[in-house]
Amino acid sequence: MKLIVSLIKRKWVKWVFVVGLLTLGFFTVIYISVFLGAFGKLPTKQDLSSIKQSEATQLLDTEGRLIGKYYIYDRQPLAFADFPKHLIDALVATEDVRFYEHDGVDNVSLLRVFVKSIILRDRSAGGGSTITLQLAKNLFGRKDYAMFSMLINKFKEAIIAKRIEDIYSKNDILTMYFNTVPFPDNTYGIESASRKFFNKPAIDLNYSEAATLIGTLKATSYYNPRLHADRSESRRNVVFQQMQKYGYLSQDEVDSLRTQELLINYKSFNHDVGLAPYFREAVKKELAAILDTLKKSNGEAYDLYRDGLVVYTTLDSTMQAYAEKATKEHLTSLQIMHEKSFGNYAPWQNEKVVNAALKNLPVYQKYKQAGLTESQILDSLSTKRKTELFGWEGDTIQNISVIDSLKHYQKFLSTGMLSVEPQTGAIRAYVGGIDYRFFKYDHVSQSERQVGSTFKPFVYTAAIEDGMKPCTYFSLSAVTYTDYDNWTPTNSDAKEEDPYLNYNLETALSQSVNTIAVKVLNKVGIEKVVQQVEKMGIDKELPKEPSLALGVAEINLKDLTGAYVSYVNNGKPVKPYAITKIEDKHGHVIASFKPEIAEEAAYSDYTREVMLQMMQSTVNSGTAARLRSSYNLKNAIAGKTGTTQNNKDGWFVGVTPKLVTVTWVGNDNHRIGFKSTSIGQGANSALPIFAKFYQKLNADKQFNNITKSHFEKPSQEVLDDLDCEPEKRDGFFKRLFGGSNKEKKFNRK
Structure with missing residues (x-):
């Protein structure tokens, strides 16, 4: 007692006591100020009982597999039952071992931190933060209050944490925590992190994967397993040790787990990378228009980035991966060929071409x-x-x-590819370009390019529908059309030099003969061809001139695909579509969509069967024959190649009974084409993408229903009408007295 009195009388003790009281008073004032809302209104228990968090909209493929998200914060919520026990054990052992004992603030841990960190200067003492405190921070963030920010934010979090504990059970708190906690690469919530780093749902995480993700919570960038595998693995092992220390694992289990190599299966859902970025962007634009027409039950508009919608699409992610791989394989080699062909005279280096493109930037x-x-x-x-x-x-x-960059990017060939199910128009694969990070323009949905010889089947369809028989013969000879500025279409084939050689329609189409296509157009009449094309779903103004037969019309790739679908869909064109239904976050369907198929056939069954036979000849013995010879495809395939003037565009349309695919290759700058037809023709530039794509489908048994399908057998009438010699020569007297066929007027009707 005397000792205590003696100490009290000492001046330095009085100062310590006074400073202590002042410090305590200061903390008390700050705490009360925070509690009363002096630094911002705190959420009440009522507010906390209806916590609303932004949730990513999920984009699913036709099998329900996640292919992308739209979000501000990449977050997917789960229920408590979706968390594996070892994941919860890892979290509690590492972040808050007394979680089930405290009421949001762990006073024992705080005291330990105070003694070890402040008095004993032990930096390894750890923090006193609890899971509930971290949840409070995750939910409401922190603000800058100048020099007292940390203290004020800690007090706010402590008050919120205690209120959370009063309202929610420990399991509810864990659920909210796992659904909101930030992981590396701007990822929020365990489900998003699990799918991003291991390409699996959280419920399937094994011990190593769960411990890896929990380990990143200490420092999400420093322990990012994608960027710092060694650090992440070391931190994972620390989590194992914590689990052993607190009885969740035995030492033998830890020793075994530590030997496992850390393997990640990273799948980014970043808007610019990952699977099908052009498709995801196209769907996003479509969704924006759809959601503008919908309202929640409370009258509010849906938010694509916050409301946790689930969008079901027609895309097949496996087919999409094959399509992207096929595109990359072919264009990698084609690009080299393209650049070498120009040598030192590349147009993308030409000053006039560069300056013209520069002014559009x-x-x-x-x-x-x-x-x-x-x-x-x-x-x-x-x-x-x-x-x-x-x-x-x-x-x-x-x-x-910038100028150097422009020259660099102008040299690249781009592409567009679309595969649809012909019976519905469901989009199965969609490649809008070569790399969405650098080339945002979508050649499936946005672009319109001259379609070249892929237009010729429409001309022949109109002719057959108008009564022209498949065994009608036309001369290969060039003709000058005097009422169109003396325009004289020619062929690239040397056979055009023989003016007395005639092809029937099947041979003319399969060999893609220009002169005959124009003659067929002239015979039928431009108006009838235009009307036929309109019936096939291409609703746009077409140039009413003879060059229409050669594909000078600029048509969108989706429209072209929808028209070709009619040949294996009972003559009915379709509108390719991507979205089947949209659900809200509670699983309620808020919108659904059905295929848009024409009510009436665009032409007769006879015409359809004839055209299919003629386009199969294109593949078997015509301009697309390399599908058989070079790529060894045995599938039932009809098709058409296409090349535009000056080799600016290469096309291929592949028609199979259960899949219709259109591919295009060209340069975004219309001034730049291929150096030669041998490189730029559709059979060389666009066809190989289809070929490689189908090779991959053939190798995958899950697509046997597509790859092993067969065309229906044509009627006997069709077979009889196609039974004629592919070509014939004019006889002596016709050659002698046939007269000139070099000039004629054009039939506009």
Whole structure:
């Protein structure tokens, strides 16, 4: 007692006591101020009882597999039953071993931290944060309050944590925590993290995977398993040790688990990368229009990025992966061939071509509007900086200017590919370009290009429907159409030099003869062909001139696909579609969609059967014969190649009984085409994508129903009408007295 009195009388003890009281008073004032809302209103128990969190909209393929998300925060919520026990054990052992004992704030842990960290200076003491405190931070974030930010935020979190504990059970708290906690790569919630890093739902995480993800919570960037595998594995092993320390694992189990190699199966759902980015972007635009017409029960509009919708699509993710792989395989080699063909005279290096493209750039327009002179703009665009560049062999970072970058990107060939189920129009594979990160323009939904010889089947369809027999013969000879500026279409084949050689319709189409296609158009009449094309679902203004037969019309790839579908869909065109239904986060269907199929056939069964036989000849012995000879495809395939003027566009349409696929290859800059027809023709530029795609389908037994399907047998009438010699020569007297066929008028009707 005397000792205590003696100490109290000492001045330094009084100062310590006073400072302690002042400190306690300060903390008390801050705490009360926070509690009363001086630093912002705290959520009440009523607010906390109806916590609403932004949830990512999920995009599923036709089998229910996740192919993408739309989100501000990448989050997918789960129920408590969806968390494996070892995941929960790993979290509690590592982050909050007294979780089931405290009321949100672990006073014992706080005292331990205070003694070890502040008094004993032990940096390994750890933190005093609990799972509930972390949840409070995850839900409501932190604000900047200048020099007392940490203290104020900690008090706010402590008050919120206690209120959460008063309302929710421990299992509810764990559920909310797992659904909101941030993981590496801007990922929120265990389900999103599990699917991103291991490509599986959280319920299927094994011990190693669960411990890896829990380990990242200490520092999501530092322990990111994608970027720092060694650090992440080391941290995973620490989690194992914590689980052993608190009785969740035996030492033998830990020793066994530590030997397992850390393997991730990363699947990014970033908007610019991952599977089917062009498809996901196209669906997003479609969803925006759909959601504008829908309201929640409370009258609010749906938010694509926050409301946790589930969008079911027609895409087959396996077929999509095959399509993307086929595209990459072919274009990697075609690009090399394309560049080598020009040598030192590449058009993407041509000053006129570059300058014309430069003036279309947004940055050029921005400088122009700002009042800069031409020389000032060019000077600015010549400034070099580090830039990431796309390349088929791998991306690189180079020190280049905007002009250099333009030259680099202008050389690349682009592509569009669409595969649909002909009976419904359901989109199964969709490739809008070569890499969405660098080339945003979608050649499936946005682009319209000249379709070349892929238009010829429409001309022949109109002719057959109009009564022309398949064994009608036309001369290969060139004809000048005097009422169209003396236009004279020619063929690339040397046989055009023989003016007395005649082909029937099947041979003319399979060999893609230009002169005969125009003659057939002239015989039928432009108007009838245009009307036939309209019946086949292509509703746009077409050029009413003889060159229409050669595909000068610019048509969207989706429309072209929908028209070709009619040949294996009882003559009925379809509108390719991507979305089957949309559910809200509670599983209620808020919108559903059915195939858009024409009510009436665009032509007769006779015409359809004839055209299918003729397009099969294109594959078996015509311009697409390399499908058989080079790629050894034995499937039932009808098709048509297409090449446009100056080799600007290469096309191939592959028609099979249960899948119709259209591929296009060309350059985004219309000034740049292929150097030669041998490289740019559809059979060389576009057909191989289809061929490689089908090779992959053939190798996968799950697609046997598609790859092993057969065309229906044509009627005897069709077989009889096609039974004629493919070609014939004019006889002596016709050659002698047949007269000139070099000039004629064109039939517009």
